[in-house]
Amino acid sequence: MTDYFLCKPGDIPEGEGRAFQAGERVVAVFHANGRFHAMANKCLHRGASMCDGAIADGGSTIRCPWHNWTFDLETGRNVIDPREALRKFQVRVEDGQVILSA
Amino acid sequence: MNESAHSGFESARAVTPDPINPKIRTMEVVDTDFHFSPPWPVIRSYLKEPFKSRIWHYPAVGLEYNPEPANERPGVGQDTHGTAGTGAEVLRILDQFGTDIVILNPGYNRPMSIFSEPVLAAFCEAYNDYLVKEVFPVSPRIRANMMVCQRNPELAAREIRRVGHHRQFVGVFTEFSALYEQLGNARFDPIYDAMRDFDLVLTAHSGGWFNHFSPLFNGARTWIELFGNAPIANAIVHLAAMIVQGLFDKYPKQKILFQEGGVWWLSDFMLRIDDFYVSAPGDIALTERKLAAGERYLNKLPSEYILENVRFSTQPITIPKNPKHFGWMLELCHAKDLFCFSTDWPHQTMDPANWVVEHPGQIDEAMQKAILGGNARKLYARL
Ligand code: FES
Numbered sequence: 001m002t003d004y005f006l007c008k009p010g011d012i013p014e015g016e017g018r019a020f021q022a023g024e025r026v027v028a029v030f031h032a033n034g035r036f037h038a039m040a041n042k043c044l045h046r047g048a049s050m051c052d053g054a055i056a057d058g059g060s061t062i063r064c065p066w067h068n069w070t071f072d073l074e075t076g077r078n079v080i081d082p083r084e085a086l087r088k089f090q091v092r093v094e095d096g097q098v099i100l101s102a
Numbered sequence: 103m104n105e106s107a108h109s110g111f112e113s114a115r116a117v118t119p120d121p122i123n124p125k126i127r128t129m130e131v132v133d134t135d136f137h138f139s140p141p142w143p144v145i146r147s148y149l150k151e152p153f154k155s156r157i158w159h160y161p162a163v164g165l166e167y168n169p170e171p172a173n174e175r176p177g178v179g180q181d182t183h184g185t186a187g188t189g190a191e192v193l194r195i196l197d198q199f200g201t202d203i204v205i206l207n208p209g210y211n212r213p214m215s216i217f218s219e220p221v222l223a224a225f226c227e228a229y230n231d232y233l234v235k236e237v238f239p240v241s242p243r244i245r246a247n248m249m250v251c252q253r254n255p256e257l258a259a260r261e262i263r264r265v266g267h268h269r270q271f272v273g274v275f276t277e278f279s280a281l282y283e284q285l286g287n288a289r290f291d292p293i294y295d296a297m298r299d300f301d302l303v304l305t306a307h308s309g310g311w312f313n314h315f316s317p318l319f320n321g322a323r324t325w326i327e328l329f330g331n332a333p334i335a336n337a338i339v340h341l342a343a344m345i346v347q348g349l350f351d352k353y354p355k356q357k358i359l360f361q362e363g364g365v366w367w368l369s370d371f372m373l374r375i376d377d378f379y380v381s382a383p384g385d386i387a388l389t390e391r392k393l394a395a396g397e398r399y400l401n402k403l404p405s406e407y408i409l410e411n412v413r414f415s416t417q418p419i420t421i422p423k424n425p426k427h428f429g430w431m432l433e434l435c436h437a438k439d440l441f442c443f444s445t446d447w448p449h450q451t452m453d454p455a456n457w458v459v460e461h462p463g464q465i466d467e468a469m470q471k472a473i474l475g476g477n478a479r480k481l482y483a484r485l
Contacts, residue, residue: 005111022114
């Protein structure tokens, strides 16, 4: 596991997402209700970029921009079919920096 | 955002990922179903008189249902992923998705439900003329199915003969559903006569679910029923009619591309239609074309016409989780010969090409090439 510096908290506006190349991985990071969530960026359905999706359900889910597969931001699980889950990563704010463990 | 190491952490780079698999951009991709929606004022400017002076709005169609209540994206209607109404807009989307050549289908929703045939025919002429004058010249990458008034085969044939010499028209757009008479019926022979003279493919695209009374559709309540599943049944009915009513015996070179009617039912359908034909073919001699030809049977087994004359566009493909099953389904449905890639952009189930190259264990290199472009090249004489 490696810790990556991503950005300052204000670089990802509330209600939005951004993608980061962290080593070999592309990780989508979302800012919802003052918290950050990180998960694999590639949708399990047809491969859309989850960072382009819409945060929904009061900031608890992210919807894929292509066909609406909706994933829980806490668990990464698809809300309709929980067997489908995007890999989650730890993300934290430390000394004014957003840090990803991946 | 910071790209250098920070406070002892590794640094990560902010990126804008390309969701299209890089391999797609190295292969020839022909998108056989892309919906094109010129703005209504543009179409109106091409309408001939007296229609132009009397029709100020896009002709109202019957009750329309769109995916908004299902996908919870209010305000975008059928065009979930955007709207393209000019050649430049089409090229921008092609580049975004790694498509080399596109075959445009009309994006206007349910023109066939315009009640007046003369108005519908005028609308088709305006749409086709706009393509010829302003869209085809933009790029040879843009091809199209022409729009015709399919309810009236004579009007449709007249339009095919009027614009059929424009080589960027590669086919004719029609719709199938339980609300349309079977496209295989001999009543439509004027259309097939005209297409034969210009080497055009008939695109049979799922459509028209909502605009007339139908007990089956009035009982439906959801997008899943209307869009997800009804087209499968409808495609089967229309395809069966084409075969057993002798369409391909009268027009042995006619090619048909079914769109959005599903694919995986083919394995059962081919067995079943052959089985019924062998045991009970008697009333085939009573169909119009067979009566006219004085023939008693089909020239071939029904399933053989599918392999020779019919192809299926892929969107929205469904992929089983078990790769072994996926491989079997592809083989049973003759995917390497029959499947033609399509996106159906910009509709709800828009399907980029990633899936074709991301299952190399089931879809090998040769099949990838065939599905993405090779089969379309063989199908369309003008491509
Ligand atoms: S690619 Fe994400 S829902 Fe289809």
